Amino acid sequence: MTAAPPATMRGLRVGAFGRVPEVAADLPRPAAGPGTTLVRMAAAALGHLDRSVASGTFPRRPPLPYVPCGDGAGWVEESAAFPRGALVWLRGGGLGVARDGVAAEYAAVPDEAVHLAPDGADPLLAACFFSPATSAHLSVHELADVRAGQHVLVTGGAGAVGSLAVQLALRAGADVTALVSRPERAPLVPDGARVLVGGVDGGAGDGPYDALVETVGGPGLPARLDAVRPGGVAVIVGYTAGTRVELDLPARCVHDVDLRFLNMIRRAPQAFALADGLLSRLSAGDLTLAVDRYRLDEAAAAWQALAAGGARGRVVLEATGDR
Structure with a gap:
């Protein structure tokens, strides 16, 4: 029994x-x-x-x-x-x-x-x-449309979403710079990316960038937008450094960066369709x-x-x- x-x-x-x-x-x-x-x-x-x-x-x-x-x-x-x-x-x-x-x-x-x-x-x-892998994939491939030879900046490059965005952009053939907040975070950035510690202001770092995958937000965002070339793309994924940003609209119009936002609720069908493939790649070690x-x-x-x-x-x- x-x-x-x-x-x-x-x-x-x-x-x-x-x-x-x-x-x-x-x-x-x-x-x-x-x-x-x-x-x-x-x-x-x-x-x-x-x-x-x-x-x-x-x-x-x-x-x-x-x-x-x-x-x-x-x-x-x-x-x-x-x-x-x-x-x-x-x-x-x-x-x-x-x-x-x-x-x-x-x-x-x-x-x-x-x-x-x-x-x-x-x-x-x-x-x-699910959340970091699908967010990273949709940001890099659907919204930023990262391609070989492009120069891409990923903020929060040592975090869960950011590190996966770095890996996916590298596998797409892009030259990737990962921004981290503190020196001790630098070793957590995936191999193959250039690491930048601190903020990006104007021509700092090695911009201009063709695409920005932004997981941090906060008051430093306008300076990072300035580092994207006119006609480039900036994808807003997260806002761990703050939810409010002040933008000078005339300057943004002149600079002409395509600002896009990741809405995971609207893109849920795409995310669930990607899930099995991403989990298989992670489990096999192709992504970490x-x-x-x-x-x-x-x-x-x-x-x-x-x-x-x-x-x-x-x-x-x-x-x-x-x-």
Whole structure:
């Protein structure tokens, strides 16, 4: 006779907005239901959105208490839609935003948020690849249309999105300069790129650039736009250094840089179509993504590292380890 599964599990619990989640050993173990797949988690990705939701400042709030983190990966435990034991990556369906997320030993996930991983996929990469890999690909290939021989500047070139944008631009045959904020970040830039530490003002660095992939934003953006040649392209991907920028519109009109913005909501169908190929390339080592690994009981340290900007790349919380 098969023993009944335990009634509780380990995981993270947000009991009040504005606090770091606590590690709990008595979370109710979820069950699969109609339209829902039960997943035994390998890892959950911890990102800035998860911190924003837990702070209570995000426009949508899950009912308290809740399990955080909207992205992750694991193995199907019970499902009417997916084979038992299949490795899946998880994203969508309001996970970690409108309902419980996946930072626990098990997660009950809406079927529409369950995606079969390609053969040979690495579970930890599957948990955290989607946002940085698809954002980088769409920025470099769809919006900037980077081609061989072009000169490309990538800001935040040591970060998750930036480092992948550097790699994709190099593979397209471009000459790439990666901007990093501090000297200690320079070794994290992928091989093959020229590294620039600090800001770009006017003719600084080795511009002019044909394209700018901007992951930093903030008050230094106008100077970086000035470093793009007239008729070049600047793609705004992120704004970790600040959300507000002052632009002199007559100067921008004269300089004539094509300013484009990455909207991942509008481009979600393209991103999901790219996902399997990008995860396969990452798992095979053709592309690399730095991953900082923490156990569930180290969640407070992971939370702090992300908040302080000390993460090398993506932060993942390992739930049950390798299968």
